[in-house]
Amino acid sequence: TRPAVLAALRKDPYLRQGFIAYAARQGGDAELLFKSLVSAPDAGAAADEQAAVVNMLVGSGDFQRAYLAWINFLPENALSGIAFVYDGDFAGLPGPPPFNWRLFSEGSGNAEMIRKSSLPQRTALEANYFSEQSAMLAQQTLVLEPGAYIFSYAVVGSRDGDFGGSLGWSMRCLGADGAEVLQSGLLPARPTRVAVRFIVPASGCAAQILSLTGTSGDV
Numbered sequence: 529t530r531p532a533v534l535a536a537l538r539k540d541p542y543l544r545q546g547f548i549a550y551a552a553r554q555g556g557d558a559e560l561l562f563k564s565l566v567s568a569p570d571a572g573a574a575a576d577e578q579a580a581v582v583n584m585l586v587g588s589g590d591f592q593r594a595y596l597a598w599i600n601f602l603p604e605n606a607l608s609g610i611a612f613v614y615d616g617d618f619a620g621l622p623g624p625p626p627f628n629w630r631l632f633s634e635g636s637g638n639a640e641m642i643r644k645s646s647l648p649q650r651t652a653l654e655a656n657y658f659s660e661q662s663a664m665l666a667q668q669t670l671v672l673e674p675g676a677y678i679f680s681y682a683v684v685g686s687r688d689g690d691f692g693g694s695l696g697w698s699m700r701c702l703g704a705d706g707a708e709v710l711q712s713g714l715l716p717a718r719p720t721r722v723a724v725r726f727i728v729p730a731s732g733c734a735a736q737i738l739s740l741t742g743t744s745g746d747v
Contacts, residue, residue: 548577551584579624586626586669591702591735595671598627612672613738618642618653626669629653636663637742648682648719657695657742665695666740669702674730680723685715693745699726701733709736713743 537544551557578601585594599610606622614628615621618641621628631639636659643651655665679697687694696713700706710726728736 545577548580575624582624583626586735589734591669591671595627595735598623612670612677613668617649617651619651626667627671629666629668631666632664634663635659636661637665639665639740653740655695655740655742657693659693659742660744662744663742664739665742668738670699670736670738671734672728672736674728674733676725676727678723678725679710679712680721681712682719682721683714683716684719686717687715694743696741696743697738698741699736699738701729702735702737703732705732707732709733710738 537547578597582594582598582601585591585597599607602610602623609615609619609621614623618629620641629641631641631653633639637655637657639653639655641651642654653666657663657665679699681697685695694713695715696711698708698712699710700708707729709728710724712722712724714720714722
């Protein structure tokens with residue numbers, strides 16, 4: 529019955545929306561749901577359904593297929609932004625999490641994308657952290673193959689004394705042990721380019737979480 533089901537889902541957006549919402553809650557055939565969204569007449573209006581399918585694949589641990597599905601759903605003008613880290617310039621490119629940035633704004637801190645002509649690339653991520661509790665400010669899921677990499681970024685910041693809290697990047701494997709493969713917490717007073725070498729292990733690290741986190745200090 530697959531051909532008939534696919535034909536019905538592609539033609540009827542209301543049926544497809546309900547079908548995908550139910551399958552996302554109860555579990556289902558993610559490949560079938562993905563195919564129902566490919567070449568759908570109203571694909572541009574199916575963002576919620578697309579995100580549901582991608583998240584279902586991620587939840588099942590099928591990161592490679594989830595990432596390929598996510599790329600397939602991107603508009604053509606966003607494909608130039610595909611890289612190891614998507615939208616590394618924080619320009620606000622389209623595409624839902626988890627393979628695009630998810631920014632947090634809560635009592636412990638906040639992060640937002642900004643545009644300023646004074647910035648080298650005119651866009652950046654501005655983050656503030658103020659809490660006695662650790663906090664997640666930004667994160668993105670990556671699908672890096674095993675091997676050696678360099679994580680490079682430009683940063684400028686400030687902190688209140690040597691005993692205050694700090695902001696830093698961290699990368700952990702999405703696996704049973706959640707091993708950390710990268711940590712970088714430099715906050716220089718002047719704009720600085722930072723480059724950190726790290727290695728993605730050959731096993732237990734099919735996908736990774738890149739996070740900007742706030743860590744509390746003694747004060």
